[in-house]
Amino acid sequence: MVKSSPFVVFESPEAACKQVASEIAQIIRKRASLGRSTVLGLATGSTPIPLYQELIRLHREENLSFANVVTFNLDEYLGLDRDHPESYWTFMHRNLFDHIDLLPENIHLPSGMVPADEISAHCAGYEAAIVRAGGIDMQILGIGRTGHIGFNEPGTPIDSRTQRVHLNEITRQDAAPAFGGIENVPTQAITMGCGTILAARRIALLAWGEKKAEIVREAIEGIITDRVSASFLQTHRDATYFLDKESASALHL
Ligand code: PGA
Numbered sequence: 001m002v003k004s005s006p007f008v009v010f011e012s013p014e015a016a017c018k019q020v021a022s023e024i025a026q027i028i029r030k031r032a033s034l035g036r037s038t039v040l041g042l043a044t045g046s047t048p049i050p051l052y053q054e055l056i057r058l059h060r061e062e063n064l065s066f067a068n069v070v071t072f073n074l075d076e077y078l079g080l081d082r083d084h085p086e087s088y089w090t091f092m093h094r095n096l097f098d099h100i101d102l103l104p105e106n107i108h109l110p111s112g113m114v115p116a117d118e119i120s121a122h123c124a125g126y127e128a129a130i131v132r133a134g135g136i137d138m139q140i141l142g143i144g145r146t147g148h149i150g151f152n153e154p155g156t157p158i159d160s161r162t163q164r165v166h167l168n169e170i171t172r173q174d175a176a177p178a179f180g181g182i183e184n185v186p187t188q189a190i191t192m193g194c195g196t197i198l199a200a201r202r203i204a205l206l207a208w209g210e211k212k213a214e215i216v217r218e219a220i221e222g223i224i225t226d227r228v229s230a231s232f233l234q235t236h237r238d239a240t241y242f243l244d245k246e247s248a249s250a251l252h253l
Helices: 013-033 049-062 088-095 116-132 169-179 194-198 210-221 229-235
Strands: 007-010 038-042 069-073 075-077 138-141 163-166 188-191 202-207 239-244
Touching: 007 013, 013 038, 013 049, 013 138, 013 202, 013 239, 069 088, 069 116, 075 088, 116 163, 116 188, 194 229, 202 210, 202 229, 210 229, 210 239, 229 239
Parallel strands: 007 239, 038 069, 038 138, 138 202, 202 239
Antiparallel strands: 075 188, 163 188
């Protein structure tokens, strides 16, 4: 059966992010009114920055509180401690957490400094913490030029769970400028698996710009294949691509 993922095309990343942030705000407010917390799955990279800016604006100007929110990030580089300027821990604090009323104890990222012999227990613990929190209500994703979601590079099975992974060369090249050269980019990471991501109740994948157009087309219109992890979203009942005109430019649908 040929299926495709639903997508919505916006004038700009900012317009798309306004829509995604408004959806997040609705979920948070509705659940808070029922006395429930909201579990958000969060992503790093340049893509979600306008989303985080809009969430910060909603917090400052429209009283959106994150006091009832629990977050789980997709991934972290192995070998970087929290304070490293390129760690995802630092990224999330700089771009979102330092500017909202999220409680420190509700923030979860895999550790980049876990000793080799404790990695599988650490990953199992991350999975268990997601389950204990009630599962992810809404997962935000970017997409790499390899089609990765989280750091699930080509060849990762659809049912994979949080694990240690080796980074693809294209992914490392894309990160090289931030690290001041590819030799400084970590070679491994801990990432939620494809199965972990697909267990989220709602998924929003964001992609901007011409350089994502071809992989977005493959993920949305192509076959479901482990060569493009994002194509697994075609199996999810509530996953939507939020695109700008450039990232949508190769779609035929
Ligand atoms: P980017 O990365 O947001 O920096 O383009 C996306 C990704 O690799 O998932």
